Amino acid sequence: MANALFFTFTQVLYLLLYCFASNAENVVFQPSFITTHGSSVTALLYGNSSNITLNLQTISPSNVTGSFDPPSCVPGMSQWILTSEPIAKTTVQVKLRLNRSLRLCGNNETDTDCCVNPLCVLETLQVSACEGNTSQASLVIQVKVYALLVSGNMVFDNKTIIQNQVYRPLGECPCDLTFNTCDLWCCCDKDCSVEDLRLFKYSCLPGPFGGQFPDPEYQCSVQSTQNSPDWFPFLCVTSPSENNPYLGLFYEGNTIASKPGVSFGDSISSAPKQSNAYIEGSPILTINDQYFTIPRTLNGHCVINAPVAFLKNFDVRCVTLLQACPTESPLHTTPEDLRAVVKNGIGGNAVVDVTVQLATELNYFVTSTETFGSSVLVCENVTLALDYNFYWKENGVTGITLTHTVSTVTLNGSVSLTTRYSAKFLSGDIMTEPNSGNPGYQVGRPVIGGILNTSMGNDTVLIDRTPFHLWKPVNSGLCSTADMRPVLFGENSTSGCLLPVSQQNLTQCSLLRDTVRSLQEALNEATLFAKNGRPDALTRADWLNISYVTLNSSGVEDSNSSCTDIPSNLHIYVWTLVTGFVHGIPQKDVKAVQISYSRSSWKVECGGGDSAMCMEPAETQLFPITSSVTFIDIPLNSGPPKTRYQINFTEYDCNRNDVCWPELAFPITRFYTGEPYSQALAKGLILVFFFVVASVLGTPWRQIWQIWNTI
Known part of the structure; x- marks a missing residue:
């Protein structure tokens, strides 16, 4: 109660003071x-x-x-x-x-x-x-x-010319950052007048950046006679002041100009004129000086018009709730709308080459539906994916290809549609294939297969590239809807899909084996394998023959409810070897490739109370089909074979123990390869001789000899 009265009194007092004011x-x-x-x-x-x-x-x-x-x-x-x-x-x-x-x-x-x-x-x-x-x-x-410390005839520009700084310690005046202008607190700036220096002469920039280069402590002229240590006169250095630790901290200067940034939140706007070649990160421009845009995500939201940056790959997904058929870009576009003309950065133009692809399976794109009406809408040519490939060379774009994936979407209410947008920059001309290394394979890059082209005649060798694939199941995981993904160098992987098989299919085992084999062979059609990541299509020596291992039959006969020797497991073995180093980076080449199949037996299971599989011949059961790749590294130097003693007794094995007794006489053993064995043995024996002589003529033997003479 007291708090309430005090609060009311405070409010009244504040109101009176406010009225008085x-x-x-x-x-x-x-x-x-x-x-x-x-x-x-x-x-x-x-x-x-x-x-x-x-x-x-x-x-x-x-x-x-x-x-x-x-x-x-x-x-x-x-x-x-x-x-x-x-x-x-x-x-x-x-x-x-x-x-x-x-x-x-x-x-x-x-x-x-x-x-x-x-x-x-x-x-x-x-x-x-x-x-x-x-x-x-x-x-x-x-x-x-x-007043601003600029001259009357100063021409303002956003360019700064830095002098050649290769042979100067930070330049004559490192804080002189603006051409023909007095920089504040830079007392070594020659553009500053006497009146200018009076404004900040007591606040000059200290240290090397302000033009004050202290002599190193190892200079003989730095240490005084009173504070210098005893060793200083013998170890100090006498050198000119230009030779100091600050030499070369800046590289050779050049003209630097500011560049406009890219705003991904704005709509299509006029881009600044660009006369120079493309550099990494600069936006790609159309012939109308507009940003070339592709939909992409920004902070979780899908931006329709996002500029494409040179040499910047991306792969995004955008989710859209459809309640009516789309009528605007990008969900509804024609090939003519996508066939844009862009500047290639080298004085010419590049036209987008559009390829329309029809998708028959919508499970990957349509994630959910909601029915709230009786009318059904059929939307044709709805965009499901826009996949751009930009081919570049040096600082220009040599070509652009676009795969426009469309399909027909049926609406009975609302549909959640997931669309894919990607941009990939591939090195080389548009007609050339991207490489996977230079020269050795790079880990994570696709391996390269090939097929010999016999249409060029007997005297000309031409090998057409073709990739190696593994299974890439999506959604239900069935082989009919599964996709393929490339085999990446150095990455072991196993994947597969499911094949529905009925009791009726198991009565035709020969046909079932041929069907599974054709599915597995469709993954890899290549007969050759590239040795390195940059093979020559006209050089047969850059390619290896693929060896196939044919497994013998199990000998078990087929029955009415099971089939044997089904080639359901595909195995790819790749042997690699380090053949050299480029700038300290090991270069790996492929030495051998082997493809084999593992056979299995398929039989319909009717246990667990589920007898419909055996009663209905048309009922299907899912069987797995797998594919795998294994990379095997060949050691650089295996060394001499181990003896039985090294295998059975590890006490003297230098590779498995911290103490290695055989290394005590390492210079006179066969393991020392620094010089011929005969010279190493002779030098070792001479060293032993001097050791024995020093021991005999040393203090212990001299004392023993004196005691012997006194007896």
Whole structure:
């Protein structure tokens, strides 16, 4: 109860104070006094400002009292522009902006719009909030602005030329970053005049960046005779001051120009003119100087018009809820709309080559449906995927291909549609195939297969490339809807799909075996395998023959309910070997490839109370078909074969123990290959001889000899 009474009393007291303040003064500046060193000032005016006008004048202290004159509502002359803007019901933002140039006047310059002295503006301003001829509030501003340290004939540009810094320690003046302009706090800048240096001569940039290169501590001239250690006169270095640790910290300079960024949130807009070749990350432009765009995701949202950056691959998915047939891009487009013309970056143009592909299986794209109506809509040519391939060479685009996947979507309510958009940059011309290494294979790149082209005649060898594939099941995992994925070098993998087989199919085992074999052989049609990641299609030596292993039959006969010797498992074995190094990176080549099949027996299971499989011949059961690849590394040097003693007794095995006794006499063993064995043996025996002589003539033997003579 006491807290409630105190709260009510506080509210009443605050209301009385507010009313008293309102009657005494309607408006107030916040803050009421400002000191600025810039060309703009901002303050706030609080209160009822409906009948308030603002007046600006320059004031000065009185010669008699030393204080400023009272606020006045008489307009005066000023070099400042006063503006006001309401930002709330009882709040006004007041802005002052200097209406003159802060450029320092040059020598013999006649232009009056410049600063004669470095201290360009030094004055006191007063802003009065007047109601009629009466001032209700005032704001005092003390201004102290220095001139900009630029010359009168300075041409502003966004380019900076850095001098050649190969043979100079950070250049003569590293902090001199702006050409023909005095940089603040850079006392070694030759563009700064004496008047400029007075402004910051006590705040110069220290260290090498400010042009002050300290001598290294190992210089003989650095250490004094009192503080130098005993070893210093013998180990100090005498060298010129130009030879210091700061030499070469900057590379050779060049002209650097700012480049506009790319906004993925905006719609298609005019792009800046680009006359140079493409570089990594720069946007690709059309012939109308527009950004070439492809839909992609940004922060979880699908952006319809996103610029494509040179050499930047992406693969995204966009989910759209369809309740009606689409009529706009990108879900509804024609090949003519997609056949855009872009600048290739090397002075020409490139036209997008569009290939339309019809998708028959929609389980991968249509994820969910919701029925809430009786009418059925059939939407034709709905875009399911846009897959771009950009072929590039050096700093240009040699060609663009697009695979436009479309299908017919049936709407009975709403459909959740997942569309795929991808862009892939492939090195080389549009007619050439991408490589997987240079020269050795790179891990993660697709392996390269080939088929001998016999149509070129007997004297010409031409090998057509073809990839190796594994199964890539999607959705239900059935072989009828499964996709294929490439075999990647150095990555062991196993995948498969499911084949529905009925009791009736098991009565035709020969046909079933041929069907499974044809499915497995469709994965890999190649008869040759590339040795390295950059094979020559006209050189037969760059290709290997693939060996096939045919397994013998199990000998078990087929029955009415089972089939044997089904080639359901495909195995690819690849043997690799490191053949050399390029810049320290090992280069792997393929030495042998083998493809084999594992056979299995298929039989319909009727256990577990499910007798329909055996009672109904048309009922199907799912059987797996698998494919796998295994990469086997061949050791560089296997070494001599191990003896029976090394195999059975590991105490003296240097490869499996921290202590290796055979290495005690390593220079005179067969394992030492630094020089011929005869020379190593002779040097080892000489070393042993000197050791024995030193031991005989040493102190212990001399003492024994003296004792022997005294007996």
